[in-house]
Amino acid sequence: MQPFEKMLQQLPVVVFQLQLLDNGLITFPYINESAFSIFEYTSTEIISDSKTVLSKIYAHDTYAIKRIIKSSLQNMHSIDFDLRLDHSKRGIIWVNISASPEKVGTATIWHGYLKDVTKEKEQFLYLVESERKYRATIENSLNGFIIGRDGAVLDANRAAIKMFGYDSLDEMKQKQRTDLFDDQSEEYQKIRRERTINGKARGEVRGIKKNGEYFPCIMFSNFFTDANGTSNTINSFIDISEEVEAKEKLTKNQQLLSQAEILAEIGSSEIDYKTGKFLWSDGFYKIHGLEPSGEEITDKISAQFLHPDDRYKIALLEEAPKKKVDHLELDSKIIRADGVEREISSYWKFTYDSEGMPLKMYGVVQDITARKEQERLLKSLNNELVSKASKLLSSNKELERFAYVASHDLQEPLRNINGALQLLKEKYKDQLDDRANEFIDYSINSSIRMKELITDLLEFSRVDNTVVEMKDIDLNEVIEEVILTLAPVIEREQGKIKIGKLPIINGVHTQIVQLFQNLIGNALKYRSKERLPYIEIKTMEEDKEWKISISDNGIGIDDRYYDKIFVIFQRLHKKYEYNGTGIGLAICKKIVENHGGSIGVTSKVGIGSSFHFTLPK
Ligand code: ADP
Numbered sequence: 249m250q251p252f253e254k255m256l257q258q259l260p261v262v263v264f265q266l267q268l269l270d271n272g273l274i275t276f277p278y279i280n281e282s283a284f285s286i287f288e289y290t291s292t293e294i295i296s297d298s299k300t301v302l303s304k305i306y307a308h309d310t311y312a313i314k315r316i317i318k319s320s321l322q323n324m325h326s327i328d329f330d331l332r333l334d335h336s337k338r339g340i341i342w343v344n345i346s347a348s349p350e351k352v353g354t355a356t357i358w359h360g361y362l363k364d365v366t367k368e369k370e371q372f373l374y375l376v377e378s379e380r381k382y383r384a385t386i387e388n389s390l391n392g393f394i395i396g397r398d399g400a401v402l403d404a405n406r407a408a409i410k411m412f413g414y415d416s417l418d419e420m421k422q423k424q425r426t427d428l429f430d431d432q433s434e435e436y437q438k439i440r441r442e443r444t445i446n447g448k449a450r451g452e453v454r455g456i457k458k459n460g461e462y463f464p465c466i467m468f469s470n471f472f473t474d475a476n477g478t479s480n481t482i483n484s485f486i487d488i489s490e491e492v493e494a495k496e497k498l499t500k501n502q503q504l505l506s507q508a509e510i511l512a513e514i515g516s517s518e519i520d521y522k523t524g525k526f527l528w529s530d531g532f533y534k535i536h537g538l539e540p541s542g543e544e545i546t547d548k549i550s551a552q553f554l555h556p557d558d559r560y561k562i563a564l565l566e567e568a569p570k571k572k573v574d575h576l577e578l579d580s581k582i583i584r585a586d587g588v589e590r591e592i593s594s595y596w597k598f599t600y601d602s603e604g605m606p607l608k609m610y611g612v613v614q615d616i617t618a619r620k621e622q623e624r625l626l627k628s629l630n631n632e633l634v635s636k637a638s639k640l641l642s643s644n645k646e647l648e649r650f651a652y653v654a655s656h657d658l659q660e661p662l663r664n665i666n667g668a669l670q671l672l673k674e675k676y677k678d679q680l681d682d683r684a685n686e687f688i689d690y691s692i693n694s695s696i697r698m699k700e701l702i703t704d705l706l707e708f709s710r711v712d713n714t715v716v717e718m719k720d721i722d723l724n725e726v727i728e729e730v731i732l733t734l735a736p737v738i739e740r741e742q743g744k745i746k747i748g749k750l751p752i753i754n755g756v757h758t759q760i761v762q763l764f765q766n767l768i769g770n771a772l773k774y775r776s777k778e779r780l781p782y783i784e785i786k787t788m789e790e791d792k793e794w795k796i797s798i799s800d801n802g803i804g805i806d807d808r809y810y811d812k813i814f815v816i817f818q819r820l821h822k823k824y825e826y827n828g829t830g831i832g833l834a835i836c837k838k839i840v841e842n843h844g845g846s847i848g849v850t851s852k853v854g855i856g857s858s859f860h861f862t863l864p865k
Contacts, residue, residue, distance in 0.1 A: 257281050261363040266347065268321065270354040274298050277357065286343060286364060288336060306332035306340060321356055324349050330365065342369035392465075392485035399425040402480065411465070411487050413458035430454040430462065439469055443481070447471045455485065464492045506530040506540075513615035521569065521606045526550065535592065535615050537584030555581035555589065569598050569606035579616070590617045648709050655706040662702065666695045697823070704831040708816060711759060711838045721757055723750035723764075723796075727785065730764045734772065741772050743781035750787050751794050753863045759839040764798075766832040767859050771800035773826060776854070793845065793865055799858035805851040814847070836861070 256263050257280045265278040275298050279291045289300040305313065309332050320327045326348040335341045347360020386393050392408030394401055401421050412428060414420040425431055435451050442449035448470040454462045465485045473479050509515055509531025518527040526545035533540040536553050551562050558580040568576050576596040583589055594613040601607050669692045677685060727747055731738065738745070745768070753760070768783060775781040779801060788795040805813065805820070812818050814837045819830035840847040840861045851857035 259361075261361045262286055262343075263361045264347075264359075266358045266360070267352075268317070268356045268358075274302065276301065286333065286335075286341070286362070304333045304335075306334055308332070317358075320349050320358070324351075327358070327360070330369065331362075338366070341366045389484075390486075392487070394428075394483045394485070395480055396425065396483065397478065397480045401425075401428075408485065411463075411485060412455060413461075428456055430456065439467060443469050443471060452488070455487075463487060463489050510534055513618075515613045517611045517613070519609040519611075521608065532613060535584075535590070535613055536582065537586045537588065553582045553584070555583055557581060565596060565609075568596070569600075569609065572600065572604060573598055590615055591620050592616060651705055652709040655702045655709065658702050659699070659706075662695060662699055666692065666699070669695060701817075701829050701831075704829045708831055708835050708838070711762075711835055711842065717756055718754050719757065720752050721755050721760055722752045723760070723787075726750075726757075726760055726764055729761060730768055733765060734768060737769070737772050741775060741781050743772050743775070743783060745783045745785065748784075748786045750785070750796070751789070751865075753794060753843075753865075755843050755863065756839075759842065763836050763839045763861075766836050767798045770832060770859075771798060771802060771857075773828070774802040774857075775800070776802050776856075790862075793862045795860060795862050797858050797860040799856060801856040804853040804855050805849060805857055806853055807851070810849050810851075813849070 259280060259282060262282045263278075263280045264276055264283070267275045267277050269275070276294050279294050281291050283289065283291050283294055283301075287294060287301050287304050294300050313329075313331060316327055316329055319325070326346070328344070328346045330342055330344050332340050332342055342365045343362045344365045345360060345362040347358035349356050349358050386405045389405060390407055392411045393403075393405040394408050395403040401423055404417055404420050409415075409417060409420055412420065414423075429436055430453065431437075433454060436453045439449040439451045439453065442451075448468070450466065450468045453465060453467050455465045456462055465487050467483055467485050469481055469483045471479055472482055506529060509529055513531075513535065515532030515535045516529045517532050519525070520527075528540075528545050530540040551559070554562065561578055561580050564576065564578065567573075575598065577594070578596070579591065579593045581589060581591055592613050593616045594611055597610045599607045599610075669688060673685070673688045673692065680688070724747075727750060731745065737743075768785075771783045772781050782801045784797075784799045786797050786799075788797075809820055813820065814833045816834035817830045818834075819826075819828060821828075836859075837847050840863070844864045845862040847859070847861040849857055849859050
C-alpha cells in the first residue's frame with residue numbers, strides 16, 4: 249500500500265471515487281475502509297459490487313440524488329448535499345457528500361468524500377423544530393412580545409402588533425421604544441434599572457397605541473444574548489385596560505356605597521371567624537364616631553362602644569354561631585367615641601361551611617336615633633290629637649245637649665210671648681194706632697219664625713248618634729212613605745219622580761226617612777220657574793257601600809256654596825224668596841255621617857243639582 253493510500257484509509261471520513269459509465273452503470277473504483285462504519289460493507293465488497301452502497305440509500309432520497317448527479321454531469325460542477333441512508337442498527341443516518349466530477353474517456357468520475365453528519369443534522373432539525381414551536385407559541389400567545397435592541401423594534405408577535413394598534417410588523421419595526429412607551433415614567437425607568445442589575449424585571453407601564461391613546465399594561469422585560477453575542481431585550485406584555493377599568497369602577501362603587509352609607513347613617517361590617525379579622529366600612533366607623541380606618545378593630549374595641557345597659561347583647565352575638573343561628577336583629581344603644589349616646593338598629597347574618605362551622609358574620613347597622621325621636625314626636629302628637637278629639641267630642645255632645653235643652657225650654661216662653669201678642673192684637677187692636685199694630689204684627693211674625701227655628705234646632709239636636717236602633721231598612725219602602733207624605737207638594741208643583749231600584753240598608757228608620765224627605769223636598773222647593781220639576785233617584789253599587797243620588801232640574805247651586813249649604817242655618821236665599829231655616833241639609837249631613845257615610849253635591853246654576861250620599865253595605 250502506498251503511503252498516500254495508507255493515509256486515505258485512516259481518514260475518519262469516507263473517501264471515494266464514483267464512476268458513471270456512458271451506459272448508465274455506477275461503480276466505485278475506489279473507497280476507503282471508513283466506508284464500513286456507514287455502509288456496513290467492506291471497501292472490497294463495495295468496489296466489486298456498487299449495489300451494496302446503492303441499496304442503502306433511503307428510498308425517498310433516490311430521486312433527489314439522481315437529479316443532483318445529472319445536473320453535475322451537465323455542468324461539470326461539484327456536488328455538496330446531504331443524503332439519508334438506511335443503517336441496520338442506527339436506523340436512518342445522515343451523510344454529507346462532497347465531490348467534483350472529472351471526464352475520463354467516455355466515463356465520468358467523481359472524486360470526493362462523505363461524512364456522517366447525523367448528530368449535527370439532528371441537532372439542527374431539533375433547533376428548527378423548537379424554533380418553529382416557539383414561534384407558533386409566541387405568535388398564538390395573547391400576550392404581546394417585542395424583541396428589541398437599543399430602543400429599536402427587531403421583531404414582534406401578532407398580539408403585540410394588535411395591542412399597539414399597528415397593521416403589520418414592518419410598520420411596527422419603524423417605531424422606537426419612545427413611540428411605544430411612556431418610557432420617561434418613573435415605573436418604566438425602574439424596570440430598566442432593575443433589568444440592568446438582574447437581567448430581568450417586571451412592572452406596570454403605559455403603552456402608546458398608534459393613534460396616540462395610552463393603555464395600561466404589565467411588562468416583563470428580559471435581556472438575552474443572541475448567537476452573535478449581541479445583547480437584545482425580549483419584552484412581553486399583558487394589556488390590563490379592562491382590569492384597570494373594572495378596578496376603577498369598583499373603587500368608584502365602593503366610594504358611592506360609602507357615601508350612601510354615610511348619608512343613610514348606615515354601616516356594614518364583616519367578621520371572619522377563621523382569621524378573626526374585623527372589617528368595618530367607612531359608614532360603620534362614622535356611626536361609632538371614629539375616623540374611617542383609624543385603628544384596627546378587634547372584638548374588644550367593638551364591644552366597648554355598647555352602652556353598659558346593652559352590653560349583655562354581646563353574649564347573644566357570641567352565642568349565635570354556636571347555635572347555628574341564621575340571622576339576628578338587635579336594637580341597642582351605643583356611646584360614640586365622642587361620648588354621644590345614639591340608638592342603633594343592627595342586622596347580623598351568619599354563614600357556615602359545609603360542615604356547619606361558622607365562616608363569617610355580616611352586619612348592617614343603622615343609626616336610628618333621629619327616627620326614634622321623629623317616632624316619639626309622632627306618638628306625642630298622636631296622643632295630643634286623640635285627647636283633643638275626645639275633648640271635642642264631649643264638647644260637641646254638651647253643645648247638642650245645650651241645643652236640645654235650650655230649644656226645648658225656649659218653646660214654652662215663646663209660646664207665652666206669642667199668646668200674649670195675639671191677645672194684645674185681638675183686644676187692643678182698635679185702641680192702638682196703625683204703627684203700634686204694625687209693631688205687634690212684626691213681633692208676631694218674628695216669634696213664629698223663632699218658633700220654626702227652635703223646632704228645627706230641636707229636630708237637629710235629636711239626630712243623636714248614640715241612639716242605636718239600627719235595623720234592615722228597605723229603601724224602596726222608605727221612598728214610598730216619603731212620596732206619600734210629600735204627595736200634596738208633588739201634586740201642586742206637578743213634579744215627576746223617576747225611581748231606580750233601591751237597596752236594603754242597615755240604619756235608623758226615622759233618620760233615613762227624614763234624609764230622603766229633606767232632599768226630595770228641597771228638589772221640589774228649589775225648582776226652576778221655567779220647567780216642571782223632574783227628579784231622578786239612582787243607586788250605584790260599590791265595593792263596600794251604596795252610592796245614592798237625587799238629581800233635579802231646579803235652580804242649581806254655585807260651586808262656591810257646595811260646602812256652606814251643609815252648615816246649620818246657612819241659606820242662600822232670603823226667607824221671602826224661599827221659605828226655610830237652613831237646617832235641612834245640616835240634618836242630612838248628620839244623618840249620613842251617623843250611618844258611616846258621606847254626602848256632597850254637584851250642580852250647575854240654572855240646570856239642576858245632584859245630591860249624592862253613601863251608606864255602608
Ligand atoms: P233650607 O231649605 O231650609 O234653606 P237647607 O239646609 O235644606 O235649608 O238648604 C240650604 C240651602 O241650600 C238652601 O237655602 C238652598 O239655597 C240650597 N239648596 C238646598 N237644596 C237645593 C236644591 N235642590 N237646589 C238648589 N238649591 C238647594
